[in-house]
Amino acid sequence: MIIAIDIGGTKISAALIDNNKIIQSRKTDSIIHQDLNNLANYVVHLCQDWIEKAHLVAVACTGQVGKNHVHFLSAKQTLPLQQQLNTGFGLPVVILNDAAAAAWAEYCLGPKRQDNSLVYITVSTGIGGGIIQNGQLVTATDGFCAHLGHMSVTCHAAPTIQCHCGRINCVEAISSGTSIARQASQILKTEVSCKTVFEQYLAHPEIDTLLEQCTDAFVDLIANIKALTGTTVIVLGGSVGAAIPFKERVIAKIAKLPSIYQVELVSPMTGEHADLIGATIYAQTINGFRNATQ
Numbered sequence: 218m219i220i221a222i223d224i225g226g227t228k229i230s231a232a233l234i235d236n237n238k239i240i241q242s243r244k245t246d247s248i249i250h251q252d253l254n255n256l257a258n259y260v261v262h263l264c265q266d267w268i269e270k271a272h273l274v275a276v277a278c279t280g281q282v283g284k285n286h287v288h289f290l291s292a293k294q295t296l297p298l299q300q301q302l303n304t305g306f307g308l309p310v311v312i313l314n315d316a317a318a319a320a321w322a323e324y325c326l327g328p329k330r331q332d333n334s335l336v337y338i339t340v341s342t343g344i345g346g347g348i349i350q351n352g353q354l355v356t357a358t359d360g361f362c363a364h365l366g367h368m369s370v371t372c373h374a375a376p377t378i379q380c381h382c383g384r385i386n387c388v389e390a391i392s393s394g395t396s397i398a399r400q401a402s403q404i405l406k407t408e409v410s411c412k413t414v415f416e417q418y419l420a421h422p423e424i425d426t427l428l429e430q431c432t433d434a435f436v437d438l439i440a441n442i443k444a445l446t447g448t449t450v451i452v453l454g455g456s457v458g459a460a461i462p463f464k465e466r467v468i469a470k471i472a473k474l475p476s477i478y479q480v481e482l483v484s485p486m487t488g489e490h491a492d493l494i495g496a497t498i499y500a501q502t503i504n505g506f507r508n509a510t511q
């Protein structure tokens with residue numbers, strides 16, 4: 218069996234998986250922003266009773282997941298997480314970025330794509346991504362790869378918006394749930410959540426304008442991805458990606474792009490456990506490859 222773990226900024230999910238089916242699962246609050254140095258111990262403790270049944274640990278993790286280290290972008294801290302988990306579990310550990318894991322799940326379990334390519338974008342508190350080209354998940358040694366939220370786009374909402382990565386006008390700084398809520402709060406002069414924005418935008422023309430600007434910026438990202446990868450389909454996940462006032466505007470604006478930039482935008486097939494299942498399928502491939510070449 219495989220222990221699968223999804224380490225996010227607010228929640229950590231874990232599951233015991235047999236034959237790509239979840240046997241048991243559990244969820245707890247994340248400690249990334251409170252006690253990051255204790256993360257590995259915390260995760261091992263969460264899965265303690267599964268260890269003797271498992272032969273492999275598959276991890277989907279937020280942040281820049283490199284070959285040897287994970288850099289947590291928002292916490293600005295780096296951990297040798299694979300080595301720490303390997304020691305803690307006493308099992309082989311494969312880690313990949315959480316959006317990359319979801320992309321891999323969509324690619325492996327969704328409809329067969331003729332060109333063996335797919336791009337997955339999740340828009341929720343942040344914006345993440347995963348790219349599959351010619352049947353391969355695109356990765357980089359330092360893990361800074363397919364972080365689609367940190368591509369710079371045209372911003373009509375303000376002359377410049379500073380991103381936490383250090384760059385100006387990253388799409389995450391303009392169109393993520395956190396950024397939409399922050400900009401709407403400034404306009405309305407009261408603290409509002411992104412959910413409230415989607416519920417009340419019809420009553421506030423200036424918030425409707427903000428949504429237009431944020432979706433313009435997001436469709437700029439879509440056009441850039443099409444030019445970069447040539448993908449014909451983009452899977453749009455995440456709570457903001459699923460919100461009708463966001464998604465319908467994006468689909469309408471893609472249809473107005475020059476034809477070479479147009480892509481089919483589809484909803485995810487794999488549901489709430491996409492990260493866990495994607496990491497599990499990927500870890501078996503990678504671990505099998507390692508074993509075969511040892």
Ligand SMILES: [Zn+2]
Nearest residue numbers: 367380382387
């Ligand atoms: Zn950025």
